[in-house]
Amino acid sequence: MNIALGRYIPYDSIIHRLDPRTKLLALIALLVAIFFKLSFWEYAFLIVVCLALILISKVKFRSILQAFKPMWLMMLFLLIINVLVIKRGDALFTIASFTCYSGAIFQTLQIIIRLALMISLTTILTSTTKPLDLTYAIEWFLSPLRVLRFPTHEIAMTISLALRFIPTLFEETQKLIKAQASRGVDLQSGKLKEKIGGLVSLIVPLFVSAFQKSEELADAMEARGYNPGAKRTRYRKLDFAIRDLVGLLVCALIVFLSIYSSYHPEIVRTLEIWKN
Amino acid sequence: MPIEFKNVSHTYYPGTPFEYQALRGIDLVIKDQSFTAIVGHTGSGKSTLVQHINALLKPDSGEVRVNDYVINHKSKIKNIKSLRKLAGMVFQFPEYQLFEETIFKDIAFGPKNFGLEGKELEERVLKAIKLVGLDETYLEKSPFDISGGQKRRVAIAGILAMEPEILILDEPTAGLDPQGAKEMMNLFAEIHRQGKTIIMISHEMDYVLEYCDEVVVLKKGLVAAQDKPINIFSKAELLKGLHITPPAIIDFANRLIANKLPIDIKKVFDIESLISEIVRVKGGNK
Ligand SMILES: Nc1ncnc2c1ncn2[C@@H]1O[C@H](COP(=O)(O)OP(=O)(O)OP(=O)(O)O)[C@@H](O)[C@H]1O
Ligand SMILES: [Mg+2]
Numbered sequence: 001m002n003i004a005l006g007r008y009i010p011y012d013s014i015i016h017r018l019d020p021r022t023k024l025l026a027l028i029a030l031l032v033a034i035f036f037k038l039s040f041w042e043y044a045f046l047i048v049v050c051l052a053l054i055l056i057s058k059v060k061f062r063s064i065l066q067a068f069k070p071m072w073l074m075m076l077f078l079l080i081i082n083v084l085v086i087k088r089g090d091a092l093f094t095i096a097s098f099t100c101y102s103g104a105i106f107q108t109l110q111i112i113i114r115l116a117l118m119i120s121l122t123t124i125l126t127s128t129t130k131p132l133d134l135t136y137a138i139e140w141f142l143s144p145l146r147v148l149r150f151p152t153h154e155i156a157m158t159i160s161l162a163l164r165f166i167p168t169l170f171e172e173t174q175k176l177i178k179a180q181a182s183r184g185v186d187l188q189s190g191k192l193k194e195k196i197g198g199l200v201s202l203i204v205p206l207f208v209s210a211f212q213k214s215e216e217l218a219d220a221m222e223a224r225g226y227n228p229g230a231k232r233t234r235y236r237k238l239d240f241a242i243r244d245l246v247g248l249l250v251c252a253l254i255v256f257l258s259i260y261s262s263y264h265p266e267i268v269r270t271l272e273i274w275k276n
Numbered sequence: 277m278p279i280e281f282k283n284v285s286h287t288y289y290p291g292t293p294f295e296y297q298a299l300r301g302i303d304l305v306i307k308d309q310s311f312t313a314i315v316g317h318t319g320s321g322k323s324t325l326v327q328h329i330n331a332l333l334k335p336d337s338g339e340v341r342v343n344d345y346v347i348n349h350k351s352k353i354k355n356i357k358s359l360r361k362l363a364g365m366v367f368q369f370p371e372y373q374l375f376e377e378t379i380f381k382d383i384a385f386g387p388k389n390f391g392l393e394g395k396e397l398e399e400r401v402l403k404a405i406k407l408v409g410l411d412e413t414y415l416e417k418s419p420f421d422i423s424g425g426q427k428r429r430v431a432i433a434g435i436l437a438m439e440p441e442i443l444i445l446d447e448p449t450a451g452l453d454p455q456g457a458k459e460m461m462n463l464f465a466e467i468h469r470q471g472k473t474i475i476m477i478s479h480e481m482d483y484v485l486e487y488c489d490e491v492v493v494l495k496k497g498l499v500a501a502q503d504k505p506i507n508i509f510s511k512a513e514l515l516k517g518l519h520i521t522p523p524a525i526i527d528f529a530n531r532l533i534a535n536k537l538p539i540d541i542k543k544v545f546d547i548e549s550l551i552s553e554i555v556r557v558k559g560g561n562k
Binding site: 172 | 327360370374375386388389435
């Protein structure tokens with residue numbers, strides 16, 4: 001059985017120790033950079049940055065590849081659509097009076113690289129940050145909205161509860177898969193109709209138990225006097241250290257470099273000349 | 277044919293920080309048509325062990341043989357469905373696996389997956405629900421509208437309706453009322469009398485002593501002992517090391533023996549047998 005996507009993995013690395021706010025901000029900044037119209041060199045640069053982050057954070061390449069798994073089909077689909085629709089660039093080859101253009105390939109490649117970077121960076125964040133810390137970070141960033149009576153605490157609590165129950169649901173799913181497999185459900189090699197029946201036999205009990213759990217949890221929270229509107233203190237304090245400042249500066253530099261150079265192609269060209 | 281474990285190891289999440297070796301080289305033979313109990317401290321690997329019998333889990337090394345099936349790290353089992361039908365598994369708290377609109381459909385789910393239909397299927401379901409002590413008026417009810425204990429019975433009926441040759445039970449009586457638990461145990465004993473192999477994980481040593489004819493004790497992923505229940509339970513030293521509290525009746529009999537009542541502990545397995553032992557010894561003293 002494989003590990004839930006992006007599950008927190010308790011290694012000890014500098015990335016693990018960073019303040020969750022730093023990591024969240026850095027992720028958002030990098031994602032913004034990725035979605036600028038970058039050229040080949042900037043993507044290469046970001047890929048190197050991403051690989052470096054993977055190495056530093058000790059996240060296993062395997063778990064990142066696993067995160068890609070659900071994407072393969074989508075990527076293939078995208079490629080087919082693009083090849084059918086986009087007619088830019090040079091004609092590459094022709095099959096049965098249908099011509100494939102280089103523009104289609106480049107466009108697809110660009111989207112795939114963007115997605116891959118996005119997934120990798122997000123996986124790095126979620127595997128190096130405890131879900132609860134992440135919610136604290138989200139709550140902190142949302143806190144200015146409190147002035148507008150925006151329920152930041154409630155939202156943060158909802159998120160953290162949802163995150164808290166992901167592993168539980170995952171475990172329960174595994175147990176149910178086994179229980180229903182014992183009753184003859186074959187999700188791997190059965191007929192389509194059987195597979196659908198098999199899925200129902202998983203989904204219904206999962207929903208039932210999720211509703212039950214949420215009801216029990218609500219009762220338990222109320223029994224302990226939980227009041228969403230109350231003023232709260234926190235057991236764990238977030239602390240912003242020098243390393244966070246350095247991390248943010250590095251990140252800002254990376255983002256700046258990639259965006260700036262994409263608007264000033266002459267920089268890359270100078271680099272190329274310089275290399276020659 | 278017996279069920280054989282040969283040097284079976286199993287590790288959860290290998291190669292990650294969550295790695296945990298739950299079985300560490302199990303060698304074990306479970307006799308055909310036996311009523312075998314698997315006992316041991318929590319976390320000793322009991323559930324992991326039994327899930328190898330119907331190939332829900334595969335060993336990292338070593339192999340498990342069940343009839344003609346060989347379950348090991350490499351092999352892809354050709355006819356996995358018929359193995360699952362051969363060895364029916366009742367999980368701990370099986371009531372969570374109910375999902376159909378009616379109890380009839382839920383009990384029929386397993387046998388249907390194994391290809392049964394029509395009149396035969398109906399008969400199986402009817403037979404199964406009667407076996408677990410509910411009547412047919414339940415069949416059209418929703419499995420979500422009955423009590424926890426009744427759900428448990430329905431879930432067990434769902435496995436019984438598959439008519440497995442080997443019945444695996446993971447703590448089947450946990451959380452049931454004493455009366456209900458006793459009824460369940462009698463049901464399993466009845467199925468055992470019909471010539472099926474029963475493998476039961478249990479923390480209730482009174483039942484193990486009364487119903488089972490073999491006990492396997494696990495400790496930290498290894499087989500620590502395997503013998504007839506009374507042979508295990510009469511060794512106080514062994515039990516202590518294995519974190520097992522002996523059945524109350526054995527404890528009681530041992531105290532009688534300590535008080536110079538020369539009863540034969542090997543003949544004690546429930547209240548009645550203890551009484552007749554006392555009568556035998558006392559009668560002889562007159
Ligand atoms: N799905 C799983 N993923 C990871 N580790 C597991 C999993 N299932 C069991 N383990 C670990 O393997 C060990 C043995 O578990 P197992 O469930 O076989 O114990 P058990 O003897 O059945 O205990 P209990 O009496 O509490 O049911 C435990 O330490 C547990 O933490
Ligand atoms: Mg168990």
